[in-house]
Amino acid sequence: MYITGWTALLAALGAVPAFLLADRGVAWLWVLCVLALALLDALLAPPTRSLGVRREVPSSVRLTESTASTVTVANLSGRRARGAVRDAWAPSAGAGPNRHRFALSSGEMTRFVTPLTPRRRGLREGSAVTLRIEGPLRLAGRQKSLPVDTVLRVLPEFASRKHLPARLARLRELDGLSPVMMRGAGTEFDSLREYVIGDDVRTIDWRATGRRADVVVRTYRPERDRRVFIVLDTGRLSASRVGGAPRIEASMEACLLLSALASRAGDRVQVTAFDRVERARAQGPSDAALMPVLASALAPVEPVLAETDWSALVRLASERLSQRALVVLLTTLDESLMDSGALQAIATLQRHHQVVVASVSDPEEDAMIAGRGSVEEVYTAAAAARAGLERDAVAARIRQGGAEVVEALPDDLAPRLADIYLALKASGRL
């Protein structure tokens, strides 16, 4: 039950008879009458179960894009029903005006649209839908919250997709599909074609030339159908904030860009989000199938406040990978990698695969290193410099084994990682 402002106003009107008759008893009598009227009104209101409520949202939406939740209210009773419905969402779902008034005659149905512009990635659960039905006097009514299970999956923004066209063009150059002066690089034999001026004379296939009147060259292209295994570290270090968002967001962007690029290049991409156990997994043979699956799988992944289990990760990789692959570890370069078994794990993986360690660096640290304003700032600069040296040492240890290390600011990590992938592909190291 609830009461409306009219009840309060009616109760306030009791001041008039109390003034005229100069009697407190009148005031009490008035208030009791108003109370009785309100109770009666609430009793006369149609029961909440006589209304049917349904809420529908699209199953997923990309972060920064807008969608809408649709609430359908149907009057199943034989009476006219008047009231309001509240379509409650968590604040980060970015719901617009979510209270809708309705007046439905018997059997009528109406739809309300609540605009949603989510502000964070993840699963945004819709809270209960609350119904209010007014009594005939509009003084009071019945209220009930109906648990309506609705989940809106907010996918990662994939802002780094703006870097994709440039990387795809570079990929086509590697493939030899684009007309460039340099012939497609790579080691895998592709086809024979006529010599054009500018071709490397070392690629002339003399046997084929002998059979024909023209000079024929062999063309190569980068290897296809390579395995790319991307590990998104969701351990404790991925939770800390860099710039405005947790590290994992930048890692996820890099993961999405690399997956899109590698699947277009014809490689087989597997993605796993891992800390102590696997949190999410996606794999697809082709780009068109992979990207929606991947975005959907990564959407609910959140950092876990636990140390990553590196030996378990090695076991997982050996289960999933039957042949040489590119293993990309989207983790955090930190001194703690020294004694958490990460270095051994990377060395083990590097024995059979090509490992790339990608880490989001902190833009604040550059400002800290440059600080000279006071003794405190100098100490801070020293601490930042020490952290940087320690990270350099870890990176050097990783590089010793032949693995690649890429460290970049949140916005740069995705394109840098994509460039490293292209470079590895061009040099045939996949």
Place this chain on the structure above:
Amino acid sequence: MLVVGFFVVALVAVGLTRSDRDYTDLSIHNPDANGVMALAEVARERGVALRQISELQAANIGDPMGTTLVIASGADLFDLQAQSILAYPGPIVVLGDSAALQAELSDSFATVMSGATTLTAACTSRAAAAAGSVSTDGRAYVGAPEDASTCFESEGSAAYVAVHREGQGDVTFFASPESLTNGSVLDEGNAALGLHLIGGHDKAVWYLGSFTDGSFLTWSRAGDYSPPDVDPSADFLPPGTGNAFYALALALVFVAVWRARRFGALVREPLPVVIRASEATRGRARLYRAAGATGRAAASLRAAAAVRMGRRLGVGRSSDSEVLVNAIVRATGRHRDVVASLLYGPAPQNESQMMTLIDQIDALESEVHRS
């Protein structure tokens, strides 16, 4: 519910703390030495219906000829109030000093301090004769009206003045109300005098007001129109105003219930972690500072500067320090020993040395980067 509960608690609290005792001077409900409860209780036992009022308008006497009006606090009365009191046809007893009342009767009628504290009756007044002698606090009247009878005289002043009014009750003045308090009522004949003063009729009204009371005495003869009891606090607003506000206060409860009832529950928001990545570095900086680790801090900054300069000059990280120093000397033209002591010299002993060292290294680095 909460609001209703609050009201109930408040009412109970008021009910518990309110009683008919008070601690005001000369109050008939005051059992302490400065009250007159003893006298009032004895008078009640003798069949006198005594009630105390704090505002003249609350007197509302319906039987003036059978009701004694006692003015126990006459000092704060205004002239018009004094006139309304003297217009009262029944017997009036004035205790203590009351300039306004005295001035209405005679211009010279005033209160003085006389030295005497025990006075003996030397007059025919029934009350004074019954008392015989009284003890006073030394106050007495002078310049009483010509036709008044005086008693308990000493040195030209009198503690007791009775003004006879034809067809109306007498106006009796007694200078020392302290004589009637619980503390001194047993002295001399104080009790007898007090009982005679207030017990002259079946009923008595004890006025104990203050300067905040601006109202006039209300009374009526039998058969006269008697105004209804009115709320005495709202004397300058229409009589229903207080009740109207009371009704509005009740309506406030409805407003509270209307606003407090939520349209569905609050929605929980799972928030992400807000720890900054640089938090650990800042913590380490505070540790350096707390420990005064100038050596370690300077070593870190030196090493970082060496790495940056080495990168600029194409000297690998794994190279010997000699190689780097030589490269810097070539790039900047500085003396070799200076460069070597800046980068690999002794650790600074205090913060000022550290700051100087850092400044010099920064200068060196800027030269390297310019070259």
